[in-house]
Amino acid sequence: MQRETGSVRVLIVDDEAPARALLREYVAAHDDLVVVAECANGFEAVRAISEQAPDLVLLDVQMPKLDGFEVLELVEHPPCVVFVTAFDEYAVRAFEVHAVDYVLKPVGRERFDRALASARDRLRTPSGGAPRAEALAAAARPPGRHLARILVKDGADVHVIQVARLDWIEAQDDYVAFHAEGRTYLKSQALADLVATLDPARFVRIHRSYVINLDRLARLVLEAKDQRVVVLKDGKTLPVSRAGNARLRELM
Amino acid sequence: MHPLLAGRLRVVLYLLLWTGIGALLTALLVRLEPRSVPHALVFVGPLTLVYAFVCLSALWVCRSNHVGGASPWRLGALLAGAALQSATAWVVLAAGWAALLRVQAGIGPDRDGILRELGVLFVIGFVLYAQSIVSHYLVLAFEAARATERRLLESRVAAREAELRALRTQLHPHFLFNSLNSISALVGSDAEAARRMCQLLGDFLRTSLALGARPLVPLGEELALAERYLAIEQVRFGPRVAVERRSDPEAERCLVPPLLVQPLVENAVKHGVAGRLEGGTVRIRARRSGASLEILVENPFDPDTPPRAGVGLGLDNVRRRIETLEPGSADMDVSRADGVFRVTLRLPARESADAA
Numbered sequence: 001m002q003r004e005t006g007s008v009r010v011l012i013v014d015d016e017a018p019a020r021a022l023l024r025e026y027v028a029a030h031d032d033l034v035v036v037a038e039c040a041n042g043f044e045a046v047r048a049i050s051e052q053a054p055d056l057v058l059l060d061v062q063m064p065k066l067d068g069f070e071v072l073e074l075v076e077h078p079p080c081v082v083f084v085t086a087f088d089e090y091a092v093r094a095f096e097v098h099a100v101d102y103v104l105k106p107v108g109r110e111r112f113d114r115a116l117a118s119a120r121d122r123l124r125t126p127s128g129g130a131p132r133a134e135a136l137a138a139a140a141r142p143p144g145r146h147l148a149r150i151l152v153k154d155g156a157d158v159h160v161i162q163v164a165r166l167d168w169i170e171a172q173d174d175y176v177a178f179h180a181e182g183r184t185y186l187k188s189q190a191l192a193d194l195v196a197t198l199d200p201a202r203f204v205r206i207h208r209s210y211v212i213n214l215d216r217l218a219r220l221v222l223e224a225k226d227q228r229v230v231v232l233k234d235g236k237t238l239p240v241s242r243a244g245n246a247r248l249r250e251l252m
Numbered sequence: 253m254h255p256l257l258a259g260r261l262r263v264v265l266y267l268l269l270w271t272g273i274g275a276l277l278t279a280l281l282v283r284l285e286p287r288s289v290p291h292a293l294v295f296v297g298p299l300t301l302v303y304a305f306v307c308l309s310a311l312w313v314c315r316s317n318h319v320g321g322a323s324p325w326r327l328g329a330l331l332a333g334a335a336l337q338s339a340t341a342w343v344v345l346a347a348g349w350a351a352l353l354r355v356q357a358g359i360g361p362d363r364d365g366i367l368r369e370l371g372v373l374f375v376i377g378f379v380l381y382a383q384s385i386v387s388h389y390l391v392l393a394f395e396a397a398r399a400t401e402r403r404l405l406e407s408r409v410a411a412r413e414a415e416l417r418a419l420r421t422q423l424h425p426h427f428l429f430n431s432l433n434s435i436s437a438l439v440g441s442d443a444e445a446a447r448r449m450c451q452l453l454g455d456f457l458r459t460s461l462a463l464g465a466r467p468l469v470p471l472g473e474e475l476a477l478a479e480r481y482l483a484i485e486q487v488r489f490g491p492r493v494a495v496e497r498r499s500d501p502e503a504e505r506c507l508v509p510p511l512l513v514q515p516l517v518e519n520a521v522k523h524g525v526a527g528r529l530e531g532g533t534v535r536i537r538a539r540r541s542g543a544s545l546e547i548l549v550e551n552p553f554d555p556d557t558p559p560r561a562g563v564g565l566g567l568d569n570v571r572r573r574i575e576t577l578e579p580g581s582a583d584m585d586v587s588r589a590d591g592v593f594r595v596t597l598r599l600p601a602r603e604s605a606d607a608a
Contacts, residue, residue, distance in 0.1 A: 015489070015492075015526070016430070016433075016434065016488045016489060016490075017489075017490050018433070018434040018437035018438055018487065018488060019430075019433055019434065019437060019488075021437045021438075021440070021441055022433065022436055022437035022440070025437070025440045025441070041529050043529070064526070064527050064528055064529045064554065064557070065527075065529060065554070065556070065557070086425075086426045086429035086430045086433065087426060104429070105429050105430060105432070105433035106429060106432040106433040106435075106436045107433060107436070149556070160556045162555075162556060
């Protein structure tokens with residue numbers, strides 16, 4: 001991804017101004033690096049990565065709105081990433097998404113330069129370590145916990161939907177449609193992959209193409225022999241398969 | 253079951269005591285009426301054994317009648333009644349036993365002799381039961397004292413543990429790491445600001461150690477510590493963290509357990525204001541109304557951000573501490589409404605440590 005000029009384009013993402021200033025200073029000491037933008041939160045970072053296509057992102061983890069892992073999940077072509085954080089507990093997840101390095105605050109210049117050297121190596125052998133989408137999605141979710149919110153990219157915008165606000169979910173070809181509070185959000189994902197990350201005590205797959213939030217269930221109706229439908233609290237009716245019926249019975 | 257019967261050694265010792273009593277009784281009866289020692293033993297032995305167990309019933313009499321519960325006269329009458337009843341039952345049993353021995357085995361004195369003996373047994377039975385009541389009261393009082401002491405010790409240990417936990421979680425290493433990172437950044441751009449930050453951090457650490465070593469501190473000092481903490485966070489987060497403090501001088505004079513407000517303020521920044529794009533204001537209020545002190549810490553939060561790991565840890569800590577340090581007289585209220593997170597502490601207002 002290196003440009004003709006030969007310089008590495010760097011994006012700095014941290015919600016603390018002094019932390020950004022420090023990284024800027026360290027980067028400035030290298031002639032072949034140029035800072036293309038600085039972002040103070042996850043939303044800005046997603047936008048900047050899409051628009052600027054930086055070669056290298058220096059990424060904080062804990063930020064308002066979207067954390068560093070969620071940012072990576074949302075960008076189409078994840079760039080080379082060096083995590084910079086005060087928390088050492090994210091290191092394993094960082095390497096799962098093929099981060100080049102994981103630098104702890106307070107950041108020393110030598111340690112930073114070592115991370116840069118690794119990044120240069122990685123950039124010289126492109127496509128060497130592009131993480132797969134599944135790894136990114138899994139890393140965006142802390143281990144042992146169910147998905148707490150759904151991130152849907154809409155152009156340069158990002159919708160953040162708390163799973164508690166979801167009414168029902170529908171499979172549409174290669175997409176998943178999330179229905180929440182009267183609105184629909186489309187995301188490119190397989191329903192089965194999504195179901196695996198949801199809390200099974202709250203979300204039930206009632207049909208090959210439908211998942212409902214149990215909190216929204218009003219009643220289960222037998223329409224004909226072996227043909228059931230669920231009625232949600234907002235009146236929406238959805239078909240229930242035989243296997244879906246068994247899963248529903250188990251939870252009710 | 254009577255606790256005395258729970259251990260074999262205790263039963264043996266108790267029976268030994270009653271063997272002594274039985275021997276004395278035998279000696280007494282031999283002198284009272286002319287009869288051989290073995291004959292007297294046959295009569296007294298079983299009776300003593302039975303009465304040994306009858307006397308244990310004093311435990312339930314003592315348990316259901318606390319000294320100081322009813323008037324002393326009523327209690328006295330009640331206990332005397334219990335002793336009379338036991339002595340009477342014993343004498344009736346003895347009469348039957350004496351008659352049986354006389355008719356079946358031909359041992360024992362004549363009718364008048366038996367009556368005299370029964371009179372003596374009645375008095376002794378009464379005295380023995382009364383003695384048992386007194387012993388039981390003593391043991392119960394001793395046990396109560398020991399239990400109180402143990403409870404006191406336990407609550408002291410719990411308070412100390414809570415204290416230690418509080419101090420241990422007080423200084424979150426991440427806070428230090430991030431602050432050091434900020435200092436490192438400022439050194440390059442604004443040496444004077446870096447110096448100020450070092451000063452702030454040093455002051456904060458020194459004050460929190462000093463406050464933590466005291467059992468109670470004036471609220472004013474605790475609030476000053478919280479403000480130092482916020483000043484450091486303001487360097488890190490810039491205008492995103494704003495602070496507003498309103499506290500009455502009367503409230504600031506009140507004594508509170510140390511490091512009670514600081515974790516609340518830390519929570520307000522870490523899990524509240526810092527999670528919002530636009531930041532927000534951490535509001536601290538303290539006021540005294542009569543005998544009660546109210547401390548309130550509130551902050552806006554982003555409802556779209558699911559709680560991060562660690563939320564509530566600091567709060568639980570504060571709750572546990574006020575529960576152990578001020579049992580029954582303090583409470584903590586947490587509310588989350590309209591994007592505002594609010595913690596309210598209510599503590600007894602006191603200005604000197606004597607009332608503690």
